[in-house]
Amino acid sequence: MFDDRSPIYQQIADQIKNEIVSGALKEDEQVMSTNQYAAYYRINPATAAKGFQLLTEEGILYKKRGIGMFVSADAREMLLDQRRNRFYEEVVDSMIAEAKQIGIPLEEIIKRIEWNG
Secondary structure (H helix, E strand, O other): OOOOOOOHHHHHHHHHHHHHHHOOOOOOOEOOOHHHHHHHHOOOHHHHHHHHHHHHHOOOEEEEOOOEEEEOOOHHHHHHHHHHHHHHHHHHHHHHHHHHHHOOOHHHHHHHHHHHO
16 A cells, blocks of 8 residues: 555555545544554554644644544545645646747647547
């Protein structure tokens, strides 16, 4: 499940984010505990805890003392907004810049997108 492309705690956070975006995890739904997560994936509990802490700091998860971690009410919408913004910044803006540099008119790009859509 984990690879060498980024720290394991970041991959844990990304996996949980993907589950929220896909709808596999819903708002106010409890997520596995850090110990359950660590046991299931055979990783250090501190590593799992670091991934969960990252999500808590971002407002994606919240903690109910003595009960566990839960998906925040606005987590999915927050993640979708982040991904949309990243898509425009990383894909669309760079595509437009490249098109301008090589002389492709914006209208041609729009036609191509509409044709493929």
